[in-house]
Amino acid sequence: MAVTVRIPTPLQRLTNGQGEVQCTGSTVNDLLADLEKRHPGVKERICDESGKLRRFVNVFVNEEDIRFLQGDQTAVKDGDEVSIIPAIAGGMA
Numbered sequence: 872m873a874v875t876v877r878i879p880t881p882l883q884r885l886t887n888g889q890g891e892v893q894c895t896g897s898t899v900n901d902l903l904a905d906l907e908k909r910h911p912g913v914k915e916r917i918c919d920e921s922g923k924l925r926r927f928v929n930v931f932v933n934e935e936d937i938r939f940l941q942g943d944q945t946a947v948k949d950g951d952e953v954s955i956i957p958a959i960a961g962g963m964a
Contacts, residue, residue: 874902874947877954882917886910894953899930900943902953917955927958 873893878886886892887910894909896902907914917928923943924930930937931954937945947953 873949875952876902876906877952878913879955879957881957882913882955885912885916897946897948898941898943899932899937899945899947899953902947903943917957929956929958930954931956 873895876892876894878890878892880890883890892906892909894902894905896905903914903918914922917925919925930943932940932945932947933951934954937943
């Protein structure tokens with residue numbers, strides 16, 4: 872099962888400059904494990920030491936925020952698109 876995972880620019884140095892990679896798995900958590908296997912170092916930047924997604928990392932499956940689905944247990948299927956989006960903080964100086 873191939874799922875397209877969109878990689879944010881700051882992490883593309885770990886994916887050989889690729890903005891999209893193909894991964895396999897039946898849940899978001901499975902995809903993250905496969906992503907780490909294919910591109911070591913990615914997971915430690917988006918997950919905490921217990922393996923849970925960091926608060927500032929948003930993940931979308933087909934444009935739906937997984938926080939409103941089943942979190943990292945959200946099911947994925949062949950042809951789905953998963954986007955990893957780090958939150959952006961800022962304000963007026």
